[in-house]
Amino acid sequence: MTQPARPLDTVLSALAPVFGDRLSTTQAVRDQHTALESWLPPDAPDAVVMVRSTEEVAEVLKLCNAHGVPVVPFGAGSSMEGQVNAPQGGISLDLSGMDKVLSVNAEDMDCTVQCGVIRQRLNEDLRASGLFFPVDLGAHATLGGMAATRASGTTTVRYGSMRELVLGLTVVLPDGRIVRTGGRARKSAAGYDLTHLFVGAEGTLGVITELTLRLAGIPEATSTLMCSFDNIGAATAAVVTALQFGLCLNRIELADAVQMAAINAHGGSTLPEAPTLWIELAGSAATVDHDADVLRDLVQDAGATGMEQAKNAEAAAALWRIRHSALYASRALRPGIKGLSTDVCVPVSALPACIEGITEVVRSTSIQAPLIGHVGDGNFHMVLLFDPEDPNETAEARHINSKLIELALSLGGTSTGEHGVGLGKKGYMAAEHGTALDLMRDLKRCIDPANIMNPGKIFDL
Amino acid sequence: MTQPARPLDTVLSALAPVFGDRLSTTQAVRDQHTALESWLPPDAPDAVVMVRSTEEVAEVLKLCNAHGVPVVPFGAGSSMEGQVNAPQGGISLDLSGMDKVLSVNAEDMDCTVQCGVIRQRLNEDLRASGLFFPVDLGAHATLGGMAATRASGTTTVRYGSMRELVLGLTVVLPDGRIVRTGGRARKSAAGYDLTHLFVGAEGTLGVITELTLRLAGIPEATSTLMCSFDNIGAATAAVVTALQFGLCLNRIELADAVQMAAINAHGGSTLPEAPTLWIELAGSAATVDHDADVLRDLVQDAGATGMEQAKNAEAAAALWRIRHSALYASRALRPGIKGLSTDVCVPVSALPACIEGITEVVRSTSIQAPLIGHVGDGNFHMVLLFDPEDPNETAEARHINSKLIELALSLGGTSTGEHGVGLGKKGYMAAEHGTALDLMRDLKRCIDPANIMNPGKIFDL
Incomplete structure (x- = not known):
């Protein structure tokens, strides 16, 4: 037999x-x-x-x-x-072989791509059109994956995340049905918003195979300011004011003192080891010039202790290279260690309470945790450097991560601004969503009754 | 017994x-x-x-x-x-008695309200804060109803619709469970996007009772230009260029020649009876001044035949009064007749084909159909003036509406930009969504198995 x-x-x-x-x-x-x-x-x-x-x-x-x-x-x-x-x-x-840019509609500033297109590739393809796709996360990522995890990046403060920039999708449901959601119209009130059901579902409800995306015009001019503050509260207050003024903000990034020390150690620089902001303005040359003046006054009033304004594109690139060296600088604090990157996001005004609260927790452990953040959105990462072979360090890192999420939720925030839940954060979903988690499970059972799509991610059934 | x-x-x-x-x-x-x-x-x-x-x-x-x-x-x-x-x-x-503004967080530019708050009321409450809620539809409407129908308005080209501006909801499910979706964080990647599932569901999946909304700062300055063109294609081309230039556009409205004639007849004015744009810029005074110059050049290059630039706030208000008289002017063409307002939305570049196509259909009937539109979003309304007691006129009006939707769908658009489906458009959902409509029905059956929530709206089961 x-x-x-x-x-x-x-x-x-x-x-x-x-x-x-x-x-x-x-x-x-x-x-x-x-x-x-x-x-x-x-x-x-x-x-x-x-x-x-x-x-x-x-x-x-x-x-x-x-x-x-x-x-x-x-x-x-x-x-x-x-x-x-x-x-x-x-x-x-x-899905990496599904990498065709299917159409670019320059007049309507949208495009349709297969899910496997790498975002950098799309922007290379778009260059001649004067347009670009503005979600600029650090990773080498496909647009399908970015939609599936509701990714964002440094320019989200201006353009929004994948949530705002996906106009429509082609999705294969678990039973093999192919559905098209949304479309090329800028808005629609025609029935349920299926597009947003799949954006952020991390492949647990079906497979995104094509995406229609909003594009943006490449701004005529940009201007970059880097400035430091005595404390996180002062830096955050400057951000709140800049947002309320409606300046043509393009990027607002924050590093804490620990991160700046790591950057100095890694790059041999002598930057102030204090909370630091990078602020980029973008728009027409006239607007950028005007807003740059307002911004300088405003950060000075907020108590900036050091300020460097890039005089030209090269100088601006140099300031941004400092920002982009953060992750390598953090990892260099403990060579060979990957680190757990936290990802909470809170209302911007709650950032000082959140960062000060967690900094105290970190100090009570042996873990180094440099902080870098997309502070215009209230989202920041701490790279918790721990040796996964060491049970004590592992416990401490998990303790920090869990305390941080608890703190963020108590401040009206979320456990994850842009990395998603996957396997790593599903233990926090009940605390974050309450009864709404049951509804998520209902939806999963409805669309994927055999539980074949990425099972065990986001939540257990 | x-x-x-x-x-x-x-x-x-x-x-x-x-x-x-x-x-x-x-x-x-x-x-x-x-x-x-x-x-x-x-x-x-x-x-x-x-x-x-x-x-x-x-x-x-x-x-x-x-x-x-x-x-x-x-x-x-x-x-x-x-x-x-x-x-x-x-x-x-x-739900009109649930009309409390529960909290305003000026620093984070958000607020939480009960569903019965009228949007104009919210803006009166906000005035002192320097903030406002930017979905400005024409109707007297509650914020809960606006979310349920995924409403938008004249400033959607800048701020987005209810889709973009609702951060979180409290929803009562058909079985009485209370769920909270989203939150006050500007972005989150924590699980399924339940907020967007209820925004636009027209009360068929549950009852929205509270909303957390994004607010915007009241702009420092505005500038209004009204200009006319020989044809819709030239007007649309001007809009496309203005959008691509990234000007600080706040409103872009279009009326066709029929609408302008109705406005003249109603108000005793002698405005050019030709396709007309109203364009409002908003931002800092410096930006508005700069962009107004660019805009004037750009509409001139696009072939504007008449142009009136408001010199001050009063003059701007007068130009906008003309725009706002459109609905009354249309209805005055046939006193006592309410009219069916069409609501398709297409990619902006497809507007000339869509409008020219439907104008031919209208000409083949006895129906008057002045056109007014939020043209920056590709959304326009024709008020089809017909007597519901007259079977011939009724048939003609329904024919125009149905041809228009067919045309919009063929151009990559949607049957409804902002009015929703309700009872009036459910016959078009199969053509618009294909297999995706089956998925909508699956979701409805999952969340509302007894079919008690607003049954018979959007689609039949």
Whole structure:
């Protein structure tokens, strides 16, 4: 008597003749399809299928749904909270080959792309049109993955995040149905907002295969100011005033004293080791000139102790290089250590209470935790440098992260501004959402009754 | 043997001792709780319950859910497509008494209000703070109703619609569970976007009882330009260029020649009877001055045949009074006739094709149809003036509306930019959404299995 075939084997046997060498079960390929950027341990899938079209995605999902085999969508693999891990095994659906820019409508400032397009690639393609796609997160990421995790970046204070910039989607549902949500119109009141249901669902409700995105015009002029303050409260107050004045703010980034010390140690610089803001204005030359004057006065009134205004594009780039060196500088504090990046987001006025509160907690531990943030949105990261082999440090890092989330929630904030939940933050969802988490579970059961889509992410059923 | 009580009677008997004279079944009160602003015939509920708190809403819903009695949420009753009608009878849930502004956070530029707050009231309350809520639709409307229908207005081109400006909600689900969605953080990547599921659901998934809203700073300066063009294509081309230039645009409104003739006839003016734009800039005085110069050059290059620049606030108000007289001027073409307001929204570049296409259809009928639009968003309204007692005119008006929607969908647009679906547009949802409509139905069945929430709106099950 023969054993009945495992569901996975049945699915792979059916896929093999269709996908040929685009179906792989080799250890090396499987190991590449895990969350390599995450602080969480990797968890490889049983197999990897490289798809090239929406129809192929539908074919794989239909089969996996019929046999209860987990499917984990995979783009560039750069998500932070283990979203692309496969803790329940199954198939990693590699979408990186779906990398065509399908259309650019310069007049309407929108474009439609396949999910595997890397955002830097899109911006290279767009350059000649004078347009760009303004979500500029640090990672090498696909636009599909960015939508799935509701990503944002340093210019979100001006342009919004993926939440605001995705106009429409093509999504394959777990049962293989293909739906088109939203469209190219700038607004619509026609029925349920399915687009936003899939943006941020981290692949647990279906697979995003195409996206229609809003674009923006490349601003004529920019101006960058870097300034330091005696304390976080003063820096935050300057940000609040700048936001209320409606200045043409493009980026507002904050580093704390620990972060600035790390930057000095790493780069051999002698910058003030105090809370520091980088503020970029963008718009027409006349507006930028005018607002730069207002901004300088305003940060001075807020008690800026040091101020450097970039005189030209080169000088501005140099100031931003300092900001962008933060992550490397942090990691260099403990070579070989990746660090857990926290990601809370609170109302901007609550930033001082949140940062001061957590700084006290950090001081009571042995952990170094430089802070860098998209402070115009109230979102900041602390890189908690700990050795995962050391149980004491691991406990301390987890303690800080958990205290920080508790504090952010008590201040009206969220556990995650832009990294998403994945495996790393699902323990906090009940505290953050209460009864609303039950509704999320209801929706998941409704759309994915066999629980094949990225199972175990965001919440357990 | 006694007859079993009707479900409605059972519910009313249970509610009577709790609500006293806030429960009414008198004809006069019931007749006030229908869609009086709509082109559709009214349909009164069996009873009206005036609620004062989220908990009371939960109590009513729990009871109605247990007995399968329809519930129709009611705010100011100003929706356009019959959203507050009760074609299946049941209870009209009057939320107008929930009219408290619960908190204003000036530093974070947000506020939390009960659903029954009228938007004009909120702006009066906010005036001293230097802030305002920027969705300025024409109707007398509650913020809860505006969220439920995903409303927008003339400044949506700058600030976005209810979709972009609602940060969080308190919602009562059909089974009486109270959920809080979103929050005060500017962004979050924590789980499914439940806020956007309820914004635009027209009360078919639950009752919105509280809203957290983004506010904006009142701009320092504004500048208004009114200009006319030989044809719609030239006017639209000017709009496209202005949008691409990233000017500080606050409002961009368009009227067609028919509308301008109606305005002249109504107001005794001698304005050019040609496609006309009203463009308002807003920002700092320096920015507005600079951008006004650019704008003037740009509309001239686009072929503007007439141009009037407001020299001061009074002159600007006079130009905007012309714009705001459009609806009255249209209705004055046929006194006593309400008219059906179309509401398609297309990519801005598709406006000339859409408007020219439908103008030909209108010319083949006996219907007058002045056009006014939020052209920066690609959204425009034609008021189809027809006598509902005349079967021929009714058929012509419905033919125009249906041709217009067909045309808009073929151009990548939507059947409704801001009025919603209600009863009036549900026949077009299959053409607009395809398979996605099935997913909407799945969600409805999941959240409201007894189909008590505003049944028969948006789609039939």
